[in-house]
Amino acid sequence: MVRTHSNQLYTGISTDPKRRLRQHTGELAGGAKALRGKGPLQLVFQQPFPDRASASKAEYQIKQLTKKEKEQLISAFKASL
Template identity: 80%
Template structure:
């Protein structure tokens, strides 16, 4: 089992938010406002859906992957999402 994950969240407007966490589902709940600590940039942009997560062995690896994904175009991020297995328990 991995300690860190790269994740992508889709807003109601179709924007993609990229982040890292040890628990992407908990982080999604924070972003939705169900728990304290969500990103200000996602407030009022719901409903939010976790559309992608990728395990990483350590924070450094997850951070590097986050930087790389943030450099991608939205089309490239959509391809990354479409190539991954569907997520469950994220809505």
């Protein structure tokens, strides 16, 4: 998950989250249109999955969460570091 300057959360999947964040910030070509002009961006949550199918299922489930539930997920992730 990526947090925008206006505190919005964007959820997506990638095989290389750091590269994908660089794309979203405009350093590399290929970022999501939804994030253009919303920087600075911050990677706030990531979770590895064994394959794309399971990552896509988790992405869908996360997108169904409320903002409050997503913030709780992020807080739990940070606490585990």
